[in-house]
Amino acid sequence: MTLTATGVSRVFDDTPILKDVSLTVEPGEVLTIVGPSGTGKTTLLRTLACFEPPDAGTIHWHDTDCWGASKADRLAVRRRMSMVFQEPSLFNASVRRNVTYGVRVRRQWRERARHFVRDLTGGSSTPESVRRALETVGLEDAADRNARSLSGGEAQRVAFARAVAVDPAVMFLDEPTSNLDPRNTAVIEAAIDRACDRGVGVLVATHDLHQAERVSDRVGFLFDGELVELTDPATFFDDPDDPRTARFVHGELVYAEGDDDLARAARR
Amino acid sequence: MTSAPLLFVDGGWTYLVSIIVVSMTVSVTAICLSTLFGIPVALAIGFTDFPGKRVVTAVINTGMGFPSVVVGLLVLMVLSNSGPLGSLDLAFTPEAMIASQFVLATPVLMSVSLSAIEGVNEPVRDAAYAMGGTRVDVALVVIKEARYGIVTAILAGFGRAISEVGSILIVGGNIVFSDGTSYTRTLTTAITVEARQGRYEVGLVLGVVLVALVLAVNALGSWIRSKGRGRGTP
Numbered sequence: 223m224t225l226t227a228t229g230v231s232r233v234f235d236d237t238p239i240l241k242d243v244s245l246t247v248e249p250g251e252v253l254t255i256v257g258p259s260g261t262g263k264t265t266l267l268r269t270l271a272c273f274e275p276p277d278a279g280t281i282h283w284h285d286t287d288c289w290g291a292s293k294a295d296r297l298a299v300r301r302r303m304s305m306v307f308q309e310p311s312l313f314n315a316s317v318r319r320n321v322t323y324g325v326r327v328r329r330q331w332r333e334r335a336r337h338f339v340r341d342l343t344g345g346s347s348t349p350e351s352v353r354r355a356l357e358t359v360g361l362e363d364a365a366d367r368n369a370r371s372l373s374g375g376e377a378q379r380v381a382f383a384r385a386v387a388v389d390p391a392v393m394f395l396d397e398p399t400s401n402l403d404p405r406n407t408a409v410i411e412a413a414i415d416r417a418c419d420r421g422v423g424v425l426v427a428t429h430d431l432h433q434a435e436r437v438s439d440r441v442g443f444l445f446d447g448e449l450v451e452l453t454d455p456a457t458f459f460d461d462p463d464d465p466r467t468a469r470f471v472h473g474e475l476v477y478a479e480g481d482d483d484l485a486r487a488a489r490r
Numbered sequence: 491m492t493s494a495p496l497l498f499v500d501g502g503w504t505y506l507v508s509i510i511v512v513s514m515t516v517s518v519t520a521i522c523l524s525t526l527f528g529i530p531v532a533l534a535i536g537f538t539d540f541p542g543k544r545v546v547t548a549v550i551n552t553g554m555g556f557p558s559v560v561v562g563l564l565v566l567m568v569l570s571n572s573g574p575l576g577s578l579d580l581a582f583t584p585e586a587m588i589a590s591q592f593v594l595a596t597p598v599l600m601s602v603s604l605s606a607i608e609g610v611n612e613p614v615r616d617a618a619y620a621m622g623g624t625r626v627d628v629a630l631v632v633i634k635e636a637r638y639g640i641v642t643a644i645l646a647g648f649g650r651a652i653s654e655v656g657s658i659l660i661v662g663g664n665i666v667f668s669d670g671t672s673y674t675r676t677l678t679t680a681i682t683v684e685a686r687q688g689r690y691e692v693g694l695v696l697g698v699v700l701v702a703l704v705l706a707v708n709a710l711g712s713w714i715r716s717k718g719r720g721r722g723t724p
Contacts, residue, residue, distance in 0.1 A: 271620060305620035311613035314635055324621035388622060
């Protein structure tokens with residue numbers, strides 16, 4: 223099943239943040255969106271993940287219009303998705319409780335109550351998907367540790383495991399490795415590969431061009447809220463259509479229109 | 491109203507125990523009612539954005555420093571024979587003291603729990619939503635994350651209630667039965683009587699009991715806060 227965004231626009235305080243963005247996320251592919259900071263990557267991911275409705279355009283999951291559908295249908299769509307943020311944003315609980323969270327909220331209330339009682343009496347068992355997710359990020363031995371006691375890299379791996387454990391059809395990763403060292407980055411990228419092998423569509427937002435080159439099946443360049451390029455990695459890095467993409471790929475400092483303060487500060 | 495017998499002589503312990511029982515019953519009941527009312531309201535305020543939210547929050551915070559004698563006066567006016575609730579005949583009863591302690595403790599409880607609820611980071615709420623949580627699930631996560639702050643709020647409200655003098659003196663009347671046991675006399679109001687009558691040693695014993703109670707509540711609060719800063723529940 224495919225996630226399709228058509229003509230998506232977002233406006234905050236009369237300032238356009240996303241301008242007519244159209245894209246698809248196919249099963250088993252990694253689509254990477256690169257672009258300078260403040261260009262709308264996070265807003266794009268949040269909009270596609272149904273956090274907020276677009277001001278214009280539509281988001282379809284297969285043939286369900288996410289914002290035209292009922293609340294229940296939208297919840298069903300949201301539960302085929304998961305997201306990892308730049309900050310791990312873990313709950314003040316054990317690693318196991320964190321990774322199990324998505325699985326827990328997907329249960330019916332009666333089943334949740336039963337599991338809650340079983341947890342209190344110490345009779346709970348870790349769901350298979352949670353065990354697998356922890357293995358994927360190499361933290362199966364840390365399940366009983368408190369999430370707040372983990373290092374930044376470990377915490378982000380737990381956040382990734384939490385997103386994988388719900389067996390999503392699409393994952394949104396917002397700068398998932400921007401604060402990580404190479405070893406933790408390698409673990410996350412290997413986990414992205416494994417998720418794709420299982421047919422998960424992955425949308426990554428990053429400003430790390432090397433990462434985009436390593437993990438992507440397709441790469442898009444989001445500039446000033448506009449998706450100015452969306453193509454395969456070879457074309458994107460060697461022969462992009464848009465001159466702004468070429469400048470960004472070659473390491474030139476490109477600024478969004480109206481970012482005069484930034485441009486002035488950089489010239490000083 | 492009869493004069494209280496000295497402690498450590500005939501009836502002294504009965505007098506002391508009855509005062510502690512009245513103090514605890516009134517304060518615990520008031521704080522239970524405050525919790526039932528204050529926490530849901532704090533959650534509703536913490537979860538929604540509405541025009542005037544800052545004003546409402548400012549009013550709650552101002553309520554924390556509301557003069558207790560004024561609260562006592564207002565509650566007595568409402569409950570007195572000529573007041574709107576005069577027919578309930580509640581003036582100078584433990585129920586009236588519960589009402590005034592409720593009015594005094596609720597802003598403290600709401601203010602502290604509201605700041606705990608609002609202190610839960612937006613990314614944590616986002617994470618709960620992104621993992622497929624409904625609004626109720628997100629609210630449960632926030633309550634769970636703010637649990638130590640909420641318990642601290644309840645304890646702070648209890649501290650305000652148990653150490654209260656002015657308003658309960660006005661609405662309760664500081665009454666003891668003819669057998670020397672307390673009807674509306676609490677540890678704090680008893681101390682004022684003992685001090686006025688020059689029985690300082692009795693006042694001191696009552697003071698020690700009150701301070702021990704407040705210390706125990708504060709120690710519990712500190713322990714909960716330190717637990718919150720450290721490990722969470724697995």
